[in-house]
Amino acid sequence: MKDFSFLLILVSLSLLGILFPEFFANLKPLILPLLIVIMLSMGLTLTPEDFKEIARKPFIVFYGALLQYTVMPLSGYLLSKLFKLPPELLVGVVLVGSAPGGTASNLITYLSRGDLSYSISMTTTSTLLSPLFTPLWTYVLAGKYVEVPFLSMFETTLKIVIVPVLLGMVLRYFLRYQINKVEKFLPFLAVFSISLIIAVIFALNSKLLKELSFLVLSVVLIHNVLGFLLGYLFGLLAGLDKRKVKALSIEVGMQNSGLSTVLALKYFSKVSALPSAIFSLSQNLIGVVLSLFFRRL
Template sequence: MDSGIITIFLPLALAIIMVGLGLELTPKDFARVTQHPKAVLVALFCQLVLLVGIAFVLCKLLALPPLLAVGLMLLAASPGGSTANLFSYLFKGDLALNITLTAINSVIAALTLPLIVNFSIMHFMQDSQQISLQFAKILQVFGIILLPVGIGMLIRRYSPELTKKLNKPLRIFAVIFLLLIIAGAIYSERSNITEYLAQVGLAAVLFCIFSLSIGYFVPRLMNINTAQARASAFEIGIHNSTLAMTIALTVMSSTAVAMPAAVYSIFMYIFAAIFGFLLNRFAPISPRPALSSAQ
């Protein structure tokens, strides 16, 4: 996508959507998450342990070239993307849990991402190159997500009538935005899709399916409710591919390392949308209580 769209329009649009998410939340939602930390711990285990292990196995089984293997491990080590909250918003996940996971993951990634990627470089490439994650990237995630969500929660708390008026337009905007992201991802890589698919397509598809499935079914097996399992699935399935590509292109100076994240960015939105519709079809959730001025 055009750099101006990525640096200006995309964060602004995400911020608007995050305000819409805030309209769905109350402080009680976050209190519930802190009182029941099991969902947070299970989701973090899935992302930091299970998925990293699966990525490593895929690299070995598919015999990926060293640079592509490092790229897939870099993608696996990246935290959930901020658009994961959008999917929870659209497909009735636990928004408070999703936002909590995004915030925690962004902080933990500052420690785990360099460790995982440096191990991958040494294992697959026998290279001594080291990477780090800039603290500014973490602050950017907080700015795009937490501040707008707080604004939305304040609107809900002090102006229920305005909340009702904004809810539907913002939800429609979120759907349109999602469709534009999918179309933009495909269009921006149109000239390279054939080459990308041939080299790392299968690995990206399998990793996407594993990410969404593990993110949902492992929490369900641990008796975590459906809404929280949905939030976990989208948080784990929607990786921050932009961060992964940025590190690959700037810190590591390698387009090959960026390739798995580029391919994944095409598939993840499509697969996550299909996954969300399947969940709505086969594992429906009871509607949220109506808004009231008491909330």
């Protein structure tokens, strides 16, 4: 689909989410089914061969996880210190930086024409490592231990990412001819779905948007952009091909902000959850806009 149509759908639905928050907030139960449909549609474009290189070079997946758990927590901490954020907000920025990769990164990679198998492998790996690294960085940089709900997180990753993708791949294997006929419509389905999800996120955070301070917004946006930028640069330094560089940039830049929000509310305060809520908005919006640029590479 044309990039202009892509951007038009995104902007239109985002504005509607802001203008009609009550209507779009009621669509929150649709987020999970939409994500599952998106991952199923992505699975329809994959074959087992796409994962063979990942199996031959597993170190590139761990390289992505290493970046995820160094670039984001450390840059979040340094930015918080540089901008002299109060302790409660510093904790929130560190916490979202210490979270594993988010499932939305797989969709943005797909829209960017990046290496989807690499993205899915990194998301799964960082989720598996989260019980170690998320509490470790939060303790080292913020001074408090948090307990990551690993089993529920892995179950969510299994239901939203792994099972739908595998089902899509199975359907492609048995119904290759039928899938080829509808494959050209899959990007539109993905774009509409992520735009609707962003509209719902905007609606759910409509009050937050009115209360944002420029300082907190600046720190979160810079943190987010640094993740995308450093992920891209480290991908080039590692000699990865362009499709993997795109995937790595997106994986490092996009966090499981839902997890960090829950942990902030449970172990710290509502103020500490603020950076995660803002990060959720910024990473999706920046990610979709970035995918328009990446599609041209």
